[in-house]
Amino acid sequence: MIAAGGDGTVVGVANGLVHSRVPLGILPLGTGNDLARVLGIPLKLDKALALLVDDHAVIEVDALKVGDCYFFSNVSVGISPHMVDNTNSAQKKRFGRLAYLWTILKRLGSFRLEHYTLTIDGQSQQSRASEVLISNTTLLESLPHLFGPSETLNDGQLEVYLVMAHTVGGYLQLAWDLLRQPGQSAANLHHWTARHSIRIDADRHSRLVQADGEVIGHTPVEIQLVPKALHVIMPKTTVNETVLESSL
Numbered sequence: 001m002i003a004a005g006g007d008g009t010v011v012g013v014a015n016g017l018v019h020s021r022v023p024l025g026i027l028p029l030g031t032g033n034d035l036a037r038v039l040g041i042p043l044k045l046d047k048a049l050a051l052l053v054d055d056h057a058v059i060e061v062d063a064l065k066v067g068d069c070y071f072f073s074n075v076s077v078g079i080s081p082h083m084v085d086n087t088n089s090a091q092k093k094r095f096g097r098l099a100y101l102w103t104i105l106k107r108l109g110s111f112r113l114e115h116y117t118l119t120i121d122g123q124s125q126q127s128r129a130s131e132v133l134i135s136n137t138t139l140l141e142s143l144p145h146l147f148g149p150s151e152t153l154n155d156g157q158l159e160v161y162l163v164m165a166h167t168v169g170g171y172l173q174l175a176w177d178l179l180r181q182p183g184q185s186a187a188n189l190h191h192w193t194a195r196h197s198i199r200i201d202a203d204r205h206s207r208l209v210q211a212d213g214e215v216i217g218h219t220p221v222e223i224q225l226v227p228k229a230l231h232v233i234m235p236k237t238t239v240n241e242t243v244l245e246s247s248l
Contacts, residue, residue: 002052006030007213011071014230018063018070023231025052032213034073038137039150039234057236061153062136063229064211066221071211072153072230075223077200078114078131078163081208085215113166115203120160121196126203131163134198134223139178139191150234156227160198162190197224 003013004027014024027048028036039059042048063070113128133139137152138159152159165171165188177186199222200209206218 001025002027004029007032007034007073010035011069011212011214014072014232015070017231018226018229021231023058023233025233027052030213034213035232038073038153039232040237041234051235052233055236056233058231059150059154059234060228061230061232062156062158063226064134064136064158065224065226066209066211066216069211069216070226070229072136073212074133074135075209075211075216075221076131076133077116077202077207077209077219077221078129078133080131080133081210081215084210084213085208113164114205114207117199117201117203118160118162119197119199119201120192120194121198127162127190129162129164130166131161132200133159133161133163134194134200135159135161154228156195156225158194158198158223158225160192160194162192164188164190195225197222199223 001013001017001022002025003010006028007030009030010024010026017024026036026039026041027045028041028043029045033041033043036043036048042051061072063072064075065071066075113130116127116129116132118125118127118132136158139161163174165174170188174186174188177189200219202219208215209217209219209221
């Protein structure tokens, strides 16, 4: 089955294929195309179409389950849901991914560190953060992979990132640390892994929640890991042999 569109369209089609052996083909026509980028799927339509008919690989990817819905890239609370909610279609069509950056820069001064309770695999802790990101891939493990290589999509764990930067200078320092030493510790960033579930509670006020580029509600939110939930088509050249399931 083929999903032609942005991340929201991909998620909608993919939810009908969870636990099925029918592979999902992606034609990335949206703004973010986060899953396609991690998988190495060409962003140009003609090349993405060629991938579906030429020799390719099929990988099994994990899912993040929230309620009855499955997501495949990330779930977050903090700045990014506001970025998604306040960037309209016209801006995204005109400026692409830069539209999100502009939305953040306009609102950056209004964000503060918020109090959260994070429950990771049953263990709770109090935290303060401007962003809590639950990701199916690692954050800048190695260049040029902003969200890690494709094999992290089925490693049986979720990455939990707590961002404590809340000023322009703090975010610039965080970006510099991640670019300078990919995969290493960075200022204003804490990192844990989860193998079963994560729950995010905002201690003072309910907060927006986004998943794969769409606002899905408010906190509290609980995310469950569903291993190897979906089969997805990707280029053979970008898949590690240890996670290659089959070729068509």
